[in-house]
Amino acid sequence: MRANDSVSTPAVLEARGITKHFEGVTALDDVELSVGAGEIHALLGGNGAGKSTLISIISGVTKPDRGTIHLNGSPLASSGPFAAMAAGISTIYQELSLVPALSALDNIFLGREITKKTLGLPLTSDRRGMEQKVRDLAADFGITASELGTPVSEFGALKKRAIEIVKALAFNPQVLILDEPTSGLEDAERQVLFGYMRSLRERGVSLVWVTHHLEELFGLADTATVFKDGRRVDTVPVESTSAAELVNLMFGMDSEEFGGGDASRVAHLSTSAGSRVVLRARNLTRGTVVRDVSLDVREGEIVGLAGLAGAGRTEVVRTLMGLDALTSGTVELDGRRLSLRSSTAAYRAGLAMVPEDRKQLGILADLSTAKNVSISRLSTVATAGFWISAKKERALAEKFRTRLGIKTPDVDARIGNLSGGNQQKVIVARCLNTAPKLLIFDEPTQGIDVSAKVDVHTLVRDYAANGGSAILIASEVEELLELSHRVLVLKNGRVVGEVDGIPAAIEAGEFARIKSEVLNLSAAGGAS
Amino acid sequence: MMKSRTLDIATVSRNAWERLVVDPTLGVISLLVIFSLIAAFAFPVFYAGNNIYNLVGSSITVMILAIGMTIVLISGGIDLSVGAVMALCAGTAASVVKLGAPLWVAFLCALLVGVIAGLMNGFLVTRVGLPDFIGTLAMLGLASGVLYIATQGVPIIGYMTSEYYVIGGLEPLVGPVTLPMVVALVLALSAGWLLSRTRLGTHFFAVGSNAVAARQSGVSVRWVKTQAYVISGVCAAIAGVILAGRNNNVPADLGTGYEIQAISAAIIGGASLMGGRGRVLGAVLGSLTLALAINIINLAGVPSSFQKIVIGAILLLAVIANYLSELARNAALRRRAKRDSQASSLERTKKEI
Amino acid sequence: MMKSRTLDIATVSRNAWERLVVDPTLGVISLLVIFSLIAAFAFPVFYAGNNIYNLVGSSITVMILAIGMTIVLISGGIDLSVGAVMALCAGTAASVVKLGAPLWVAFLCALLVGVIAGLMNGFLVTRVGLPDFIGTLAMLGLASGVLYIATQGVPIIGYMTSEYYVIGGLEPLVGPVTLPMVVALVLALSAGWLLSRTRLGTHFFAVGSNAVAARQSGVSVRWVKTQAYVISGVCAAIAGVILAGRNNNVPADLGTGYEIQAISAAIIGGASLMGGRGRVLGAVLGSLTLALAINIINLAGVPSSFQKIVIGAILLLAVIANYLSELARNAALRRRAKRDSQASSLERTKKEI
Amino acid sequence: STVGSSNNAGSTASGDVGTAVCGSPEEQAAITAAVDGRTLKVGYTPPILSEFYTQVEKSAFNRMHELEECYGIQWEWARQGALNDAHSGVEAVGIVQNFISNEFDAVFVCSAAPASTMQEIYAAGSEGGVDFYQFNSTEELANPSQADDPTGGLFTVSNIGYDDRWQSGYIAGLYLAEELNGAGEIIQILGPSGSDWTKLRQLGFEAAISEYPGMTIVGSADGGYVRDQGLTAAQDLLTKFPDVDAIYGENEDMALGASQAIDLAGLQHWDGTSGIITIGADGLLSGMDSIRQGKLSATVDVNSVEMGRTMIDTLFQHEILGMTVAQFIRIPTIVVDQSNVDWAEAKIAASLAGPGNY
């Protein structure tokens, strides 16, 4: 099943013989891709397979070493992103790529401003015109008119993602490329996006779509091309394949093989949390964002925080980490009162956090992968607590590299050069490295491939099984429920409900019931 | 940590008074007012004669340079060459007038020199790939070297026609208002308009705030940065033409030290070396603050050995005032959010560092 | 666009020769070599007498300041006060010696002044929240103001004991090697070690590279930045003690202009105003390049009106050399990747067969 | 030496104010009456704060003290910021405004700012009632002539100084030529290019050297008027010309830097027959010490003591007594070497230990 015979129309977008070498790695090796009109074409592959590199080549951001991009049969001038945009290619990049200083509206229209004439020249931006053009589209993704005028730096990761989606949809592109657009997105918004993708397909737009959520493919994507280690493995029609087959293509093994399969999950489900309370937070209040939140986390327990975007989940854990100042409230760790002055103090006390926005808050782009792991606790790689041993540092990084399957030619290479999913794994490694008493995960598996996701889940469970405690934020309710012992539901900064005994309930086959319980609480609970 | 958010005011706040209260330049403005009041009580001469106009007049050169510098800083660069380019343009204008050419020709020649200098800065930074600091430092060396060689260190004189007295602001236009003041006003308004209302203005912010994202959106980072340097060069040319008049002669070292003053004025006004931030009004107020500091020192007869400390202290005060006004602003925004009983986006803003 | 990646080079490349070829300071090194060769042919005196040692000796002050500046730049700051603080420390040391105290007491006093200045810079920047540029500019005003007031503008003299001639490098230690050279070497080695082998060093890079992310991983951004300023203050103190000796007197304006030289040297050596990048070896080579430029100008008898242009040109060349060597380096790494991938695809084909 | 008599060179006042200083009792009483207890408000703006300008100021203080003791005149002295910056942000108009609004009677100015800028300040100041006196300046550069114009085109009351060409550069050149018997090679360490002082002293120095065919200037370099750069420049020039006979430092700091370079290069200082002669110009107490030690061969003492004294005398004569003072007052200068360093040094030391303090 080599060719995509499900698509009869001639190819709109074609990549021919694309090869790209970076310092130290070959990202793409003689790759072909062909997308027809009105086709949703999924790009699949493990972290570091080369998907984003191919996309940035199609979008004109990166120059290939060899190969050409054809649009409607004619080669695309390789003169940068502007040419690609002008030819009708719109891209949502994997990493948030908005300009913090500009408002949402200016970001959406950046490079494609609607202008009015001043002195006969199209110099002035017509902000009213721009607002009119995107108002409805923005509203569909939960962006209000006043938010359009707000600088992007004031939004959280979720909202930024929504703005990027609007930015890509606003211009009736001929080819729309989406690199993990649903990463960290709420279920509702996810469905809105899928709706838009379908209607674009109706209108004959070609879509290239990268995702690690294989279940999303079915019923939506037409074709899937699978990459592995910079090579195209195969292109298959989605309707005639299965998730298992795709996983096999991506990783060369069966899905049961990884992460010990269900064994670890079963083990996890049966372990109940200990009785000793590790973290005791009382009446946490921070302005109007966090209101009177109290929570306990027991030894070996994973507490999930659920809620819609802006419910204040991130805000709660930021105050625990000492990143934002509390208005009032107390936190005890192992019975000792924590001073929430700084993140340094929090790390020293035994807390650690995987932040939600890996590019802005997570990676130290100029530093090596090894340093990005060890930075949270340099004493582990230091001799006499002071003298850093490059060897120990590398050994530490290597340990996590094998454990999490971080794909990099060398742990001493800049982390900025790693693929998004691999960067995320490094951030997780950084937190595990501090051997914390309480580990906070804010969207820990965003951008991580299926295989690594299982690995991370196993890690989280093992960590809890060995007596560690965790707070987990995940916008995917399924993921939240699979990992948590107990879920607190937040709304408008308040705890509006709690669902306990989740492992037992799942074991009893009541997954659907608790899922809808959590969703109902998130949507309805509390005053607005 | 201070973090100025320049773009939200106009939009977040719909009410005029509130908009004023939350304006980030309020700090500098109130500092100026307080200083002026103190000065008025302590030194009645402060309002004597044309002191205020003299003060404004003396700030014009730095102000014009600071406007250009603000644009360069917003787009993520820094222009160390402004002083030297300004001197070279002053020399060009003076020499051309001396040759007997009409003033507008002299002005165009100076402008041309400024534009070329800006293009060269842009070339060195965006094409050769030099760091902004080094590229423009080299341009500084080049421009001032050319002026030294051309003049052999002897100041250019003998170009002061009666029209040139008007250009230099030595002959007022109406009452105490001089041509340079009008020019500075027009420049400030155009630059403000450019930054807030045009595509190019948006692109300056985009490139300085996140060059990668700007490039991905199809903005030509190189060309935008080059244009910022060209604007700075044009400002330097205008400042040079004026300063040549005000100064009555053009010594080869005319521009020495102006770059630091222009950068200081821009930063007092809220611009940042890290790019993506800055306001034209801030640059104007920043240069007025610098001039006011000198004026007060002069009026108070501060012994020269204390002057550096006093100027340093005034700089500090200006920036702290800025900071306090920002705190006040945030508090005001929060109050409003509470009133609307809605979580304010500002509170959610991660107060980093 | 230039972008030096400082941390991966030595390690990505396992082969010694390749490691040398891909080193980002290779550019500056090769420029120094080329200059030296040219100088040797054009002016045989270049190797005459102690010229090389003189050249090195004259670069020491800037070199020591540039080492501290590199650390500040790496951590995302900028220290405009180094020159003024250096002069204040020089004045402190000279005055204390003059009072008859032993040299080590004088040195400790100077060091104390440097540390306090660094702490104050850190306080202004990280606690008051001033932009680095303004906070350290105010410190510049304060430090030079204090020295002016203390000396009333009269240079401090009469402290030159015979030991102080050794400290100033006017009396060599062994052969032509002077104490300042040894001090600079020790400082450079310690700073290099600090940056590459200690926790604090890693934190400097982390804070300068992405302060927000560093904070998220538990690094105390404020304290780390403060320490960078303290180190810069210590370097200024050491440079001041030495310069007091070399200069035989301490005029109040001793430090003027040194900050720009230190920043230039650091940036020639690969540091960036945007933080997260820089090398001690680069700073050392950068300051040598600046001294070499003056040396060649003096030996070649370049008329002083051309000096600015020549220095500007040399700066440009140095940075372009840096850039070219970076290009060469990336090409080498890419070639290797290609080689590796061909090898692996060969292997795969074999397997498939 | 009273103010009425014009020639009071070399007078040394050490506090014992009496007839010798104040004139006869009648004269003293009459002048005291003329003064009428007035207060003169005087500004002093040197281009930089340095040892030289402090020596000038202290000497002025001593003379002010004498005049106060003799005639009851009161002084208000204000040291003002340098006017060099007249072209970098701090502008001429503002400075004058300051002087006028502070109601100065007179201001002493020495500035590195361009002459025409200063002219503008002087003109505006006199209009506002402030008298300007230039000191230690380079007015001879424009060659002002009193042939037709009593002011020589300058808007100052008087210009107190010495001729940089003939009283500094020229005599330094002559000294070198005479010491070297008319034959030798010289290297020069100059101030930054474009400085008026450099230009004038250079003119005189070259004129002197050209009178001796055996003397040649083989090289020159920029020493920025500061010691550290002077040292570096001299080191480089000595590398290139190790066999030179003399180093001319355009000011004393650079000459002292050159002297250090000689030590470092292991060369000999001039001992009267061999070695390298170093000569500077200023006449600083610290330089005198180096001359005594043989580290600096000679310096042109431009007579800071006399300059300060004459400034005050001229001021008193014009402002209080209403005399017309000479537009160009030249004070004597001298080359100081080991033969006359004793009294040259003693004179400065005595002045610095004097009783004046304002």
Ligand SMILES: Nc1ncnc2c1ncn2[C@@H]1O[C@H](COP(=O)(O)OP(=O)(O)OP(=O)(O)O)[C@@H](O)[C@H]1O
């Ligand atoms: N600028 C760069 N410099 C060096 N190597 C790079 C660079 N960009 C990507 N790479 C490397 O190229 C390979 C492919 O990366 P790419 O980002 O395309 O992966 P991906 O398939 O998008 O992975 P993910 O699912 O994690 O996003 C990776 O090994 C990565 O480390």
Ligand SMILES: Nc1ncnc2c1ncn2[C@@H]1O[C@H](COP(=O)(O)OP(=O)(O)OP(=O)(O)O)[C@@H](O)[C@H]1O
């Ligand atoms: N009502 C609102 N007013 C202003 N901004 C809002 C509002 N709701 C959401 N936002 C924006 O959405 C962002 C997401 O909020 P926050 O990070 O607190 O959500 P969360 O509950 O932690 O969810 P997640 O962790 O999934 O992002 C906020 O930073 C804010 O900018």
Ligand SMILES: [Mg+2]
């Ligand atoms: Mg990717």
Ligand SMILES: [Mg+2]
């Ligand atoms: Mg969140």
